[in-house]
Amino acid sequence: MRIISLQLPLTENSIANLSQGDKLLISGEVLTARDAAHQKMIQILDEGKSLPFDLTSTTLFYCGPSPKPLGKICGAIGPTTSYRMDVWTPQLLELGLKVMIGKGERSIEVVDAIRKHKAMYLVAVGGAAAYLARHIVSCETFLWPEMGTEAIHKLIFCNFPVYVAIV
Amino acid sequence: MPLRIIKADLIESELIKAIGSITFEPDPDILPTLLRCQKEETSELAKDVLNCLVENVHCAKEDSIPLCQDTGTLVVFIQLGSNVHIEGASLNKIVNMALEKAYEKYYLRASQVIDPLYKRINTANNTPAIIHLRLTEGDQIRILIGQKGGGAENMSRLKMFPPSASEDDIVAYVLETVQLAGSKACPPLVVGIGIGGNFESCALLAKEALFQPLQHPNPHPEYNMLEQRILKVINESGIGPQGMGGHTTALAVHILTAPCHIASLPVAVNLQCHAHRHTEITI
Ligand code: SF4
Numbered sequence: 001m002r003i004i005s006l007q008l009p010l011t012e013n014s015i016a017n018l019s020q021g022d023k024l025l026i027s028g029e030v031l032t033a034r035d036a037a038h039q040k041m042i043q044i045l046d047e048g049k050s051l052p053f054d055l056t057s058t059t060l061f062y063c064g065p066s067p068k069p070l071g072k073i074c075g076a077i078g079p080t081t082s083y084r085m086d087v088w089t090p091q092l093l094e095l096g097l098k099v100m101i102g103k104g105e106r107s108i109e110v111v112d113a114i115r116k117h118k119a120m121y122l123v124a125v126g127g128a129a130a131y132l133a134r135h136i137v138s139c140e141t142f143l144w145p146e147m148g149t150e151a152i153h154k155l156i157f158c159n160f161p162v163y164v165a166i167v
Numbered sequence: 168m169p170l171r172i173i174k175a176d177l178i179e180s181e182l183i184k185a186i187g188s189i190t191f192e193p194d195p196d197i198l199p200t201l202l203r204c205q206k207e208e209t210s211e212l213a214k215d216v217l218n219c220l221v222e223n224v225h226c227a228k229e230d231s232i233p234l235c236q237d238t239g240t241l242v243v244f245i246q247l248g249s250n251v252h253i254e255g256a257s258l259n260k261i262v263n264m265a266l267e268k269a270y271e272k273y274y275l276r277a278s279q280v281i282d283p284l285y286k287r288i289n290t291a292n293n294t295p296a297i298i299h300l301r302l303t304e305g306d307q308i309r310i311l312i313g314q315k316g317g318g319a320e321n322m323s324r325l326k327m328f329p330p331s332a333s334e335d336d337i338v339a340y341v342l343e344t345v346q347l348a349g350s351k352a353c354p355p356l357v358v359g360i361g362i363g364g365n366f367e368s369c370a371l372l373a374k375e376a377l378f379q380p381l382q383h384p385n386p387h388p389e390y391n392m393l394e395q396r397i398l399k400v401i402n403e404s405g406i407g408p409q410g411m412g413g414h415t416t417a418l419a420v421h422i423l424t425a426p427c428h429i430a431s432l433p434v435a436v437n438l439q440c441h442a443h444r445h446t447e448i449t450i
Contacts, residue, residue: 001211001212001215021212023215036287063236064236064237064276064278065236065276066232066233066236066238066274066275066276067274067275067276068274069231069232069274072230072232075232075233075236075274075276076227076232076233076234076235076236076238076276077236078235078236078237080236080237080317080318081317081318081321081351083351103318103350103351103353103409104318104349104350104351104410105349105350105351105410123350123409123410125216125219125220125223125409126235126318126350126353126409126440127220127223127234127235127316127353127440127441127442128219128220128222128223128235129223129232129233129234129235129236130223130226130227130230130232130233130234131219131222131223131226132223133226133230133232134226134230147289148277148289148291149236149276149277149278149289150289161219163212163411
């Protein structure tokens with residue numbers, strides 16, 4: 001098992017050097033988005049508007065954190081099951097999304113779209129949210145706070161462990 | 168036997184404490200079982216994932232951060248002694264009040280929506296709990312409490328088999344359920360199986376099976392053997408921890424059974440992830 005430390009955002013070039021099964025320790029900014037945030041993003045795009053952030057440099061993390069306890073950097077943070085986002089993913093890949101982090105298998109359509117767009121799907125360990133939280137140095141609500149845990153949160157990772165699943 | 172009066176406040180505070188304890192600590196057998204599996208695993212990737220899960224148990228306790236960000240739906244099984252009189256509020260209200268307070272106190276995630284199809288608006292306090300009430304004899308209340316995450320719950324299944332189905336058919340069905348779940352249910356799993364009853368009680372058996380201690384052997388020799396057989400088959404599937412390959416796909420299999428109709432043989436499989444959070448209190 002190769003263990004590689006990388007700084008986000010990842011470029012097409014750095015993705016090209018990675019293989020399935022590699023363990024990555026990633027650092028830098030990611031945005032969380034799960035079901036409700038995906039629905040909202042697609043709604044915005046379908047209305048012909050642009051997203052309030054640059055998708056091409058975004059690392060998308062399928063995650064709904066638990067609330068931040070007083071005096072702590074963040075609550076529990078870990079991946080949610082990715083297949084629920086499969087219906088929306090090809091459209092986002094088409095628009096330049098390069099890296100997604102979640103858990104579990106993806107649909108054939110998503111796997112094909114990932115390969116076509118030279119993107120990458122990473123998995124984090126599900127149910128290891130207290131351990132993973134130790135690899136977060138900042139956690140703020142970024143967009144749509146009314147959605148609660150389903151809002152888009154901006155996280156800063158520090159050596160956050162993930163595995164390359166689809167590349 | 169005279170009626171025993173139990174105050175609503177007492178039940179509520181015991182429930183809040185219990186919810187806190189399972190948020191930060193899984194079933195006490197989880198850690199030793201994970202450690203044993205980690206030793207026995209041959210795949211480097213599987214070992215690495217198991218190591219992360221072991222670390223997680225320590226981190227959750229040390230940092231008072233939930234084991235999983237999905238702090239679940241609260242599921243309670245209440246066995247209420249018929250000589251108990253609860254004073255102050257209804258049991259439903261007490262459980263939901265405790266849930267609301269515990270979710271605020273321990274910074275747990277609000278994960279319930281008001282309407283399943285049209286108004287998927289968060290209830291914001293994780294209520295309502297799912298409550299199963301059974302009346303028993305005596306003057307005590309026994310409450311089984313669990314936090315059930317959505318990932319593993321989504322992968323659960325039920326099938327109404329005909330009575331001609333064999334043990335092999337049931338083993339194959341459970342295995343298929345685990346394979347369809349793949350890594351989505353966060354293996355290593357605990358597999359709760361209900362056999363018998365009818366459509367709804369079979370699902371309930373599968374759920375209740377998950378409330379037993381992880382290493383609790385089935386008291387019926389035949390079902391104990393069946394549990395061992397299913398566990399072995401699942402662990403030969405190659406799915407491994409988080410679907411990374413290896414032979415730690417499940418940590419335990421629990422079967423509960425009930426009598427059933429002459430025409431039926433219902434089987435329900437309720438999957439539970441390794442974030443196996445449950446406990447019980449007796450008042
Ligand atoms: S399935 Fe279990 S471990 Fe996985 S994210 Fe859900 S609650 Fe957490």
